[in-house]
Amino acid sequence: METCKLEKRGKLFILTLTGEDEHRLNPTRIDAIRSALNQIRSDSSSLSGSVLITTAHGKFFSNGYDLAWAGSSPEKIRLMSSKLRELVADLISFPMPTVAAITGHACAAGMIFALCHDYIVMRKDRGFLYMSEMDIGLKIPAWFMAVISCKIGDARVQRDVVLKARKLTAKQAVESGIIDVALDSAEETVKGAVELGETLVKKGWNGQVYGENRKELYRKVIDKVGVDETRDDVKNVAIAISKM
Numbered sequence: 001m002e003t004c005k006l007e008k009r010g011k012l013f014i015l016t017l018t019g020e021d022e023h024r025l026n027p028t029r030i031d032a033i034r035s036a037l038n039q040i041r042s043d044s045s046s047l048s049g050s051v052l053i054t055t056a057h058g059k060f061f062s063n064g065y066d067l068a069w070a071g072s073s074p075e076k077i078r079l080m081s082s083k084l085r086e087l088v089a090d091l092i093s094f095p096m097p098t099v100a101a102i103t104g105h106a107c108a109a110g111m112i113f114a115l116c117h118d119y120i121v122m123r124k125d126r127g128f129l130y131m132s133e134m135d136i137g138l139k140i141p142a143w144f145m146a147v148i149s150c151k152i153g154d155a156r157v158q159r160d161v162v163l164k165a166r167k168l169t170a171k172q173a174v175e176s177g178i179i180d181v182a183l184d185s186a187e188e189t190v191k192g193a194v195e196l197g198e199t200l201v202k203k204g205w206n207g208q209v210y211g212e213n214r215k216e217l218y219r220k221v222i223d224k225v226g227v228d229e230t231r232d233d234v235k236n237v238a239i240a241i242s243k244m
Helices: 027-041 074-093 109-115 142-151 155-163 170-175 186-201 207-217 219-225 230-242
Strands: 004-009 012-017 051-056 060-062 098-102 105-107 119-123 181-183
Touching (some): 027 074, 051 186, 074 219, 098 186, 142 155, 170 181
Parallel strands (some): 012 051
């Protein structure tokens, strides 16, 4: 079953999470996303002046880890964590600007995935950003926290997102400086992301230099992504899943 598709429009690469499901981040979907990113990297013409846009069909941008798939299996929990950390490392080193066009809910690991893009455009008529871990009884990994601290500058908003599991609408996320633009509908959100992408394409930046500079900007995330915390957290995750 197709989990994502890649389209090229000139110097824009549009990656869409397909289907009307919740776009849970299981190994199959993560591998498909990474395969699409590798396909872009292999296109030598894409290394300068290109832009990646990531979006999704349906109600959800992504509802986070596929906890139903993992169940209480320590091996599956570790595998999901490892796969997502590899995907985030790919995005941080990716040789072009990245834009997330959020047309639905982005929750937990799905929110982290969205935040790992350089720019975020989000629909304001439906959907929210939501770190659900407090509500479902999960410890937030240190590398998630590194992403949050890099992407959310206001300490009070960080507190509310992490410790109160506050759900942020697009309007609230713009006001908090988390996203760049809030637009009226899914169609307008994708259109806005394309327009932003076209503006960035005109810069003609060297992709390799862009990726290296991003790695320095998010060095704290890179350092944490390389650490496997699931060895200590698997029991906590398994217990939380069993209670769902």
